[in-house]
Amino acid sequence: MISNLEKFFTGCLHLSSPWEVTNVKMDEGQTRVDIRVRNNGKFEFFCPECGGRCQGYDKKEREWQHSDLFDMECHIHCAVDRMKCRECGKVTMIDVPWAEKGSGFTLLFEAKGIELMREMPVKAAGSFLKTEPHRLWRVLDRFVERRMKHQNLAGLT
Structure with missing residues (x-):
């Protein structure tokens, strides 16, 4: 029950x-x-x-x-x-529904991590979130990859 x-x-x-x-x-x-x-x-x-x-x-x-x-x-x-x-x-x-495939964090945790990494070094964000910085780097890499997928860089020199 x-x-x-x-x-x-x-x-x-x-x-x-x-x-x-x-x-x-x-x-x-x-x-x-x-x-x-x-x-x-x-x-x-x-x-x-x-x-x-x-x-x-x-x-x-x-x-x-x-x-x-x-x-x-x-x-x-x-x-x-x-x-x-x-x-x-x-x-x-x-x-x-609460996490991306292969991630050890929930979507909410990752979103909070991205916001913190915009404002402070990854090591400091890791300390604040009580996790290892190398794990946050993977979150950041996936975030950048998702964002870059929709960018048209054809005219970029």
């Missing part, structure tokens, strides 16, 4: 079906909050390569660093479905 606390966090994370928060746990030292999310499995999988129907065959546990919650480090945990395409045979993980 999902309590009001889990419903509250489901809303705070802007999750909708099939995603929901099932558990929120604070460590004894009250320095970290861990949020467990699951999907109820009521959706179809489609291959990102060929668009064919896929079948989920197992789950892989993942963790993402989220923005701090009342100065406590916050992490989201989820067993994410892996699927195998019936058409092309490709194995892939489904996308989660």
Whole structure:
């Protein structure tokens, strides 16, 4: 049974079906909050390569660093479905709505990191966000790559 606390966090994370928060746990030292999310499995999988129907065959546990919650480090945990395409045979993980594929951070955390890196050195942003600077450099690289993809530099000399 999902309590009001889990419903509250489901809303705070802007999750909708099939995603929901099932558990929120604070460590004894009250320095970290861990949020467990699951999907109820009521959706179809489609291959990102060929668009064919896929079948989920197992789950892989993942963790993402989220923005701090009342100065406590916050992490989201989820067993994410892996699927195998019936058409092309490709194995892939489904996308989660709170993070980019392959990232160890939530979208909100990455957005906050980008804003901080605009105003201060990456090392200082990493210290503020309680993460290693090399991880933030990867966030910045992906951000620049996404922005440059839409730039027409044909006339640039």
